[in-house]
Amino acid sequence: MSLLNIFKSGKALDRGVHVPEYKEQTAHLPIRRLPFAPMLVVPLSQHAGAPAVAVVREGQEVVRGEPLAKEDGFMSVPMHSPATGRIEKIGLAPSVRGELAPAIYLKPYPSSSQEVLYGAPQDIQNMTPDQIVSAVQRTGAVGLGGAAFPTHVKMRPPKDARLDTIVVNGCECEPFLTTDPRVMLEQPAEVIQGTRIAMKCLSVPRAVIGVENNKMDAVEALRKALGSETAITVEAIEAKYPQGAEKMLIKVLLNREVPSGGLPSAVGVAVFNVATLAQIGELLPVHQGLIERVVTITGPAVSKPGNYLTALGTPLRFALQQAGCTDETASVILGGPMMGPSISSLDVPITKGVTGILVMGRADFNHRPDRIYPCIRCAACVDVCPLHLNPSRLGMLARKHEYETMESQFHLMDCFECGCCAYVCPSHIPLVQHFRVAKQMNRERKARERETAKA
Ligand code: SF4
Ligand code: SF4
Numbered sequence: 001m002s003l004l005n006i007f008k009s010g011k012a013l014d015r016g017v018h019v020p021e022y023k024e025q026t027a028h029l030p031i032r033r034l035p036f037a038p039m040l041v042v043p044l045s046q047h048a049g050a051p052a053v054a055v056v057r058e059g060q061e062v063v064r065g066e067p068l069a070k071e072d073g074f075m076s077v078p079m080h081s082p083a084t085g086r087i088e089k090i091g092l093a094p095s096v097r098g099e100l101a102p103a104i105y106l107k108p109y110p111s112s113s114q115e116v117l118y119g120a121p122q123d124i125q126n127m128t129p130d131q132i133v134s135a136v137q138r139t140g141a142v143g144l145g146g147a148a149f150p151t152h153v154k155m156r157p158p159k160d161a162r163l164d165t166i167v168v169n170g171c172e173c174e175p176f177l178t179t180d181p182r183v184m185l186e187q188p189a190e191v192i193q194g195t196r197i198a199m200k201c202l203s204v205p206r207a208v209i210g211v212e213n214n215k216m217d218a219v220e221a222l223r224k225a226l227g228s229e230t231a232i233t234v235e236a237i238e239a240k241y242p243q244g245a246e247k248m249l250i251k252v253l254l255n256r257e258v259p260s261g262g263l264p265s266a267v268g269v270a271v272f273n274v275a276t277l278a279q280i281g282e283l284l285p286v287h288q289g290l291i292e293r294v295v296t297i298t299g300p301a302v303s304k305p306g307n308y309l310t311a312l313g314t315p316l317r318f319a320l321q322q323a324g325c326t327d328e329t330a331s332v333i334l335g336g337p338m339m340g341p342s343i344s345s346l347d348v349p350i351t352k353g354v355t356g357i358l359v360m361g362r363a364d365f366n367h368r369p370d371r372i373y374p375c376i377r378c379a380a381c382v383d384v385c386p387l388h389l390n391p392s393r394l395g396m397l398a399r400k401h402e403y404e405t406m407e408s409q410f411h412l413m414d415c416f417e418c419g420c421c422a423y424v425c426p427s428h429i430p431l432v433q434h435f436r437v438a439k440q441m442n443r444e445r446k447a448r449e450r451e452t453a454k455a
Contacts, residue, residue, distance in 0.1 A: 015386050016240045016248065017420050019175050019338070021214065025305045026178045026298050031186055033309045034295075034322050036083050036108040040313035041093045042068060043103040046351040047142040048149045049075035054104055060087045065118035065288055068104050077140045077150050080118070080289030082311035083108035094345045096334060103349070106313065119288035124197060129155075132201040132284075139283045140290045140352075145169060145180075145244070145273030146335055148353030151280065154270055155201045161265035166198055166207035167253055170222075170274040171237075171244030173212060174336025177356040179294045182307045183275045184211065184218035187282070188225035194277030195232055197284055202270055207232045209274065210253050212239035241338060242418040246271045248386045260387075260411050296356035297323040301330040310350050316357065317346035325359050333358040338419045373427035381421035381431065387414050391421035391431050398434035403441045412438055 045051035052069035062081040069079040085108040093103035137152035172180035213236040222234045256267040298305040303324030333340040381391035406412040422431045
């Protein structure tokens with residue numbers, strides 16, 4: 001199996017694409033716990049927003065669940081100890097972005113029972129929305145679908161927003177990944193509990209959980225957990241990529257269109273990932289922090305694929321060894337093949353936003369086309385773009401370095417880099433790479449303009 005084949009065997013359709021799923025390797029495997037690595041590396045920035053600030057010192061003993069770092073302002077979350085052990089050092093560690101970033105090195109005690117000793121029951125029913133927002137922030141919860149956006153920030157929408165519906169994303173539309181389906185199957189009560197908490201916090205009367213119709217077992221598990229409750233519904237929707245994208249999901253479930261440059265709150269909606277709400281449903285009632293998550297480890301180069309409950313801070317090298325991959329030359333993608341970044345260092349730790357690890361042997365990883373051809377204006381990319389952008393035009397402007405025009409006239413910033421356009425392009429034009437470069441160039445230009453204005 002190769003990524004080239006994935007790219008060739010898919011079928012385009014109106015908005016989005018049908019891609020081969022490749023989920024059979026792990027879809028049926030129950031969640032099981034990965035052992036603790038001899039050293040855990042907990043980055044202080046695992047989320048969108050300001051990095052957390054360490055509150056422990058080198059040599060200190062910590063227990064599992066104890067705060068290691070506190071949030072730095074509202075747009076930030078704390079970190080909690082993923083294991084009982086000793087702080088070895090606070091220093092730099094490799095990160096997903098390729099650069100070194102501050103992290104806490106924690107050596108778990110092998111003889112510890114690793115029981116979570118922090119936390120106490122709290123009465124959510126009698127909390128105000130502000131109290132719930134603060135409590136959610138204290139859990140360190142972020143979007144577990146990959147974005148790692150602080151969950152409590154989503155629970156306090158803009159003041160002028162009039163929300164009436166929560167949309168819960170249970171699609172997991174990326175090939176290979178099976179984290180969310182397993183969470184829905186094994187923790188449906190927690191998903192529902194987390195949804196109720198979000199509804200209470202946002203004073204929203206209804207919630208819709210969208211699940212692709214290739215996961216009917218998850219639909220049934222959630223409906224069974226709901227019982228006679230009618231404020232929350234579970235909808236089975238067409239399986240296609242990227243059905244889990246916020247704007248697509250809102251359109252298919254509620255027939256509302258989020259305006260260009262706008263947030264879901266503009267159409268009265270807040271969107272949460274299903275695993276995120278399961279974590280809230282599990283952690284908030286007992287006042288505990290986020291210290292582990294489910295990660296799908298899969299791909300042709302893995303002999304023991306699975307859905308692993310993994311301590312945050314586990315180095316990729318250790319996780320891959322446990323999953324039966326010892327090929328140091330394998331190509332590793334964090335997340336799915338459509339949007340996940342390739343990783344160059346196996347010393348990178350697993351963080352809150354890591355949904356999966358896809359491992360391809362050298363022979364499998366051959367998605368680069370031999371040649372890039374000129375655009376033939378077939379409009380296939382325009383037909384599949386879920387956001388109704390014009391990727392062909394954007395690509396042409398990128399080649400001419402007209403980055404500002406891409407943003408001001410062709411809505412570059414609406415592109416969330418789903419890859420559908422590049423997937424269907426018969427000329428193999430690396431459209432998404434062009435768009436990433438353009439966004440980065442625009443960011444740098446704006447930063448320069450801000451500096452000039454200050455001077
Ligand atoms: S332009 Fe962006 S949003 Fe549209 S298909 Fe391409 S990558 Fe996806
Ligand atoms: S799919 Fe490729 S060749 Fe066709 S219009 Fe888009 S960029 Fe051009």
